[in-house]
Amino acid sequence: MDTILPLTLEDVSFQVGRMRLIKDMNLTLDAGPRTVIIGPNGAGKSLLLRLCHGLLQPTSGRVRWSTAAGETAADAQAMVFQRPVMLRRSAAANVDYALKLRKVPKAERAHRIDEALGRAGLRRLAHQPARVLSFGEQQRLALARAWALRPEVLFLDEATASLDPAATYAVEEMIHAIHAEGTRIVMTTHDLGQARRLGDEVIFMHRGRMLERSPAAQFFEQPENDLAQAFVKGELLWWKRRELDDKPHHAPRFR
Amino acid sequence: MHDFGSAFAAAMSLMVGLDPDLLEIVGLSMQVSLSAVGLAALIGLPLGAAVALFRFPGRMVVVVALNALMGLPPVVVGLIVYLLLSRAGPLGTLGLLFSPTAMIIAQVILVTPIIAALTRQVMEDLWSEYEEQLRSLGAGPGTAVPALLWDGRFSLVTAILAGFGRASAEVGAVMIVGGNIDHVTRVMTTSIALEVSKGDLALALGLGIILLALSAGVNGAAFVLKEVAQRKQG
Numbered sequence: 001m002d003t004i005l006p007l008t009l010e011d012v013s014f015q016v017g018r019m020r021l022i023k024d025m026n027l028t029l030d031a032g033p034r035t036v037i038i039g040p041n042g043a044g045k046s047l048l049l050r051l052c053h054g055l056l057q058p059t060s061g062r063v064r065w066s067t068a069a070g071e072t073a074a075d076a077q078a079m080v081f082q083r084p085v086m087l088r089r090s091a092a093a094n095v096d097y098a099l100k101l102r103k104v105p106k107a108e109r110a111h112r113i114d115e116a117l118g119r120a121g122l123r124r125l126a127h128q129p130a131r132v133l134s135f136g137e138q139q140r141l142a143l144a145r146a147w148a149l150r151p152e153v154l155f156l157d158e159a160t161a162s163l164d165p166a167a168t169y170a171v172e173e174m175i176h177a178i179h180a181e182g183t184r185i186v187m188t189t190h191d192l193g194q195a196r197r198l199g200d201e202v203i204f205m206h207r208g209r210m211l212e213r214s215p216a217a218q219f220f221e222q223p224e225n226d227l228a229q230a231f232v233k234g235e236l237l238w239w240k241r242r243e244l245d246d247k248p249h250h251a252p253r254f255r
Numbered sequence: 256m257h258d259f260g261s262a263f264a265a266a267m268s269l270m271v272g273l274d275p276d277l278l279e280i281v282g283l284s285m286q287v288s289l290s291a292v293g294l295a296a297l298i299g300l301p302l303g304a305a306v307a308l309f310r311f312p313g314r315m316v317v318v319v320a321l322n323a324l325m326g327l328p329p330v331v332v333g334l335i336v337y338l339l340l341s342r343a344g345p346l347g348t349l350g351l352l353f354s355p356t357a358m359i360i361a362q363v364i365l366v367t368p369i370i371a372a373l374t375r376q377v378m379e380d381l382w383s384e385y386e387e388q389l390r391s392l393g394a395g396p397g398t399a400v401p402a403l404l405w406d407g408r409f410s411l412v413t414a415i416l417a418g419f420g421r422a423s424a425e426v427g428a429v430m431i432v433g434g435n436i437d438h439v440t441r442v443m444t445t446s447i448a449l450e451v452s453k454g455d456l457a458l459a460l461g462l463g464i465i466l467l468a469l470s471a472g473v474n475g476a477a478f479v480l481k482e483v484a485q486r487k488q489g
Contacts, residue, residue: 055387074393085388088406088488097402101393131489149392 004065004073004152005031005184007052012061014047014208022047023208025061029153033200034175034185036216038192040231043205045188049155052186053079075102078146082158084138086130091122094130095145102149112148120144120174136167143174147183154178156187160194172198192232196220204228258456265457266464277458281465284442287355287429288422291362292370295422296415299367303374303414304404308382308396321375324368329361333431336361340432353434358442361428366418373414377407409481409488416477423470 007029014022022044029035029052037045050056051063054074065073087094095113104112117123120140125133130141139159146154156175160168168191175198179185189195195202199216204225212225223229269277306317338344340352340360351357381403382396389399404411426444433440435449443462450459 050387053391055390077391079387079391081388081391085385087385087402088408098392101398129488132487133489145392 002067003031004067004076005029006066007153008062008064008066009052010062010064012051012058012063014044014051014056015059021208022051022058025051025210027203027210027213029184029186031184034179034198035187035201035203036195036199037186037188037203037205038190038195038231039205042207044208045205046157047208048205049079049157049186049188053077053155055079076152077155078149078151078153079155079157080139080142080146080159082161084135084142086133086138086141088129088131090127091130091133091141092117092126094141095148098145099148112150116144116148117141119147119177121170134167136163136170139163139167139171140174143171143178147174147178151183153184153186156185158188158190161190168194192220192234204231206231262456262460266461269458269461270465274461277461277465279438280441280443280446280462281469283355283440284423284444284466285469287358287442288362288419291359291366291422292415292419294359294363295366295370295418298363299370299414299418300374300404300411301400302367303371304378304400306371307375307378308400308403318375321368321372325372327365327368328427329365329425330427330431332361332364333428336364336428336432352432353436353440355433355440357432358429358440361432362422362425365425365428366422369421370414370418373417374407374411377410377414378403381407409485412477412481416474419473420470423466 007027009025009027012022012025012027013020025048037048039045047056051058054063054077067073087097089097092113095116096109099109099112113126114123117126120143122133122137122141122144125137130138133141139162143159159175160171163171172194175185175187185198187198189198196216199219202212202214202216202219203210204212204219204223204227206227212219212223212228214224219228220232223232303321306314306321336357337352339346340349340357341347342352351360382399385399385403385406389402394402424444426448429435429440429442430445430448433442433445435441435445441449443466447459447462447466450456450462
């Protein structure tokens with residue numbers, strides 16, 4: 001399959017009413033590293049993922065995948081949300097439904113379902129109704145469903161935010177494995193520990209802007225941005241540096 | 256009170272003795288109402304889902320109209336269908352007036368808005384929960400309709416029951432378009448009205464009890480079915 005990467009955001013802004021929630025975002029995501037987007041509540045992390053994934057359309061600017069004209073990048077992407085949304089049918093049927101939507105031939109679906117459920121450790125629950133599974137199991141199922149689609153890019157929005165440590169560990173193991181098979185991981189998290197464990201590179205967002213993008217090791221060692229420094233140290237920062245909003249040139253630009 | 260007691264006793268003996276006239280009336284009632292609800296569900300479920308999921312100009316008008324039509328007066332529907340089907344009317348050549356088919360048509364018109372309006376509400380709630388995930392998987396509103404109807408099945412049973420309640424209980428529409436003809440279009444509600452006006456309280460009361468029992472039975476069965484299935488499915 002032809003690659004849909006790199007993904008390029010050109011001057012992307014997203015506005016609701018008069019509130020600019022994403023401001024002049026320029027970003028290129030190449031194949032390879034796992035990107036973790038961090039930042040305080042309301043920074044625009046989830047919006048950024050949705051803009052990239054195509055669930056939201058930018059108010060201005062462009063979100064561009066490297067597809068040939070007329071081709072769609074949507075079939076090469078998947079997304080896992082904070083709250084798993086399961087249909088009222090069995091765990092296996094939930095995966096099957098997603099595969100059917102992507103027009104995977106019937107002969108291949110059974111194999112993919114079994115493989116995905118096996119990797120999520122859910123094989124024995126395959127025929128249970130998905131909605132009676134525990135929250136952690138449902139989130140693993142959501143990852144399995146996304147995985148079965150063999151996406152080139154997988155977006156995860158706070159995928160472990162509502163999970164206990166054991167379930168979080170299981171989900172992180174799955175993310176590792178999906179990355180190891182060559183899927184590009186782009187995720188948001190509140191959890192700095194998780195960002196350290198899973199991130200190859202970190203994007204730090206605040207008030208709709210990307211303030212820093214650097215390799216994870218460097219970011220956690222020595223963030224360049226002073227807000228990022230405060231964030232990594234665990235300081236509360238939404239009342240700080242209000243003037244930043246009014247002077248966009250202070251924000252470093254990244255390609 | 257004495258009248259009531261003897262009427263009740265007579266009603267019981269009619270029911271226990273499986274009076275053939277009584278059975279015929281009950282049978283026709285069920286045939287008409289169940290057919291009407293079946294057809295109304297075939298129209299109302301997709302209609303309600305479409306109004307819930309698609310954005311089109313005038314959508315709010317349709318939503319308000321559907322809600323308003325839930326309270327459609329049966330006699331008015333009866334009158335309109337009567338005018339359409341009467342010999343001089345536009346559909347007069349079909350010769351359907353005073354037939355069970357005419358009664359089914361009238362009840363479909365009564366029940367469809369109820370099922371469609373309740374379905375719209377259920378579908379809208381489900382879509383707001385599922386939309387991002389389904390769109391992420393590649394399903395737009397059109398593709399998602401069957402899955403959403405299936406996932407809303409427990410709530411939709413209630414919508415269909417509401418429609419059945421309306422159809423089996425109304426008297427105005429079936430009276431006008433059916434004519435309450437003995438052995439042809441006489442159903443439970445029309446014969447209750449007739450027997451009361453004739454003073455034959457026994458048959459009226461018997462039919463009334465059966466009507467209540469059927470209604471309670473159908474709703475009870477549906478409730479139990481829904482509870483059991485929902486507990487299993489989560």
